[in-house]
Amino acid sequence: MVQTAESVSFKTAPEDPLLGLWRKRYRGGQPPAGIEWNETIETLLSHRTVRSYLPQPLPNGAIELAVSAAQSAPSSSNLQAWNVIAVEDPALKSRLNILAGNQRHIEQAPLLLVWLADLSRLRHVAMGRHLTSDGLDYLESFLLGALDAALAAQNAVVAFESLGLGACYIGAIRNHPEKVAAELGLPPEVFAVFGMTVGVPDPRVATGVKPRLPQRAVLHRNRYTATEPADLQAYDRTLRAFQTEQAMPSIDWSEQAGKRIATAQALNNRDRLRQALTTLGFTLK
Template structure:
């Protein structure tokens, strides 16, 4: 059923507002229908402060059902997730990831696993060596599958009024994390995800993103580092930082610091050798 003119105008205004919020600039021209899913996605912001109390019964299972509804390469479903809610268990993982206070504060911490162990076991049941698992393609497939699944869970959480935040620092000490979670060979934690009811008194706003012209290429890759666009984005992010009472830094400087030296990777520069010790051959 087509939208009435009044409803269409309201939806169009809502969409334009969400886009303006995301880019902190005049929104791209989008003449498309609004939906609740688009609303949840465009309004996403990371939650780093949570209210006490467990999640409603069934929430975890619903988030995992959403995760399992994501696409998966060749239907291999080469991921797993470990749900951690025990305070002592979360505290040990938080120490390995920082320390990280929000892991302790969130009622639920999901650790997403690039998991080739299940496929290896199935290969053994069929009496085949599973040589295809030995290549970097298979590890990449598993990591991508985990990311796709987790992002589905994030969108589902947003739609339920929950907050989430990805924790890449779970890769700082991958062998210790694997031992903490009892992971088998050929399984590694690729990132964590805090989940909980966000504390709105300490809520973050929607963080602006690069202009679409910096990331959207049509037909062929074009220039993606135009100085004027990057300068405008630095300004938008500085405004966000001031509003959030964050230390001011240009995005371009932040990028240069993050990738400037191997030490900035905080131990993750050794990930290839760690993966091999955890059973991945990476041929």
């Protein structure tokens, strides 16, 4: 069969998936040579915070699968000094939302996870073996629990996103630590590090991949180097363009970050965190 000009279709080469993801995250540049796309990299680089959810439950088994991913994260000395509470009861979630500043996505999400740094379990393990547990009285142990919880939670986010779900971290769960502990029945030496909403993303609310600082601002070779002012100015422009695309209020990143740390009041009650931790039973030597 002789093909005419009309019957011949010319196809352009598809864009490298990794290149597309890279340019969304950095708004330009090239991924490192020799690295090929895979589904894990796609899930990670496609991350976006989701604050709008459909009114439907999570698929059966999604929580358990995410927790298995969380438990697959590294744990310092395998102490596993963390727990997570799945809050699905609407009344409890509503009370926690009040403590977290009445955020619409907490009310809307079918699931709120509260991630905990837990030294209580280790204290009881030592007691059961008739051992001392003086090491738990130091700041290092609290930091260990908080880091373990964060590593576990991020693994869970990746698992949820691989299932097509969306999530949003809730730092405001630390606004009133004692009241959150009372709502959740936390024993001494257990602290709610952050919350996390999870749900099916509402496709009517477009959420873009938020650009990050250029790698040269965060990746250092052998020795720390200060971020160049020009890089910060360029990132301010990049983020403003993203805000315009997303119909968000326009503000430079450097101004927003500066205001967030300007005063104790800007911490939204978290300036009294050491006092709250002492009240919750942590010694923090």
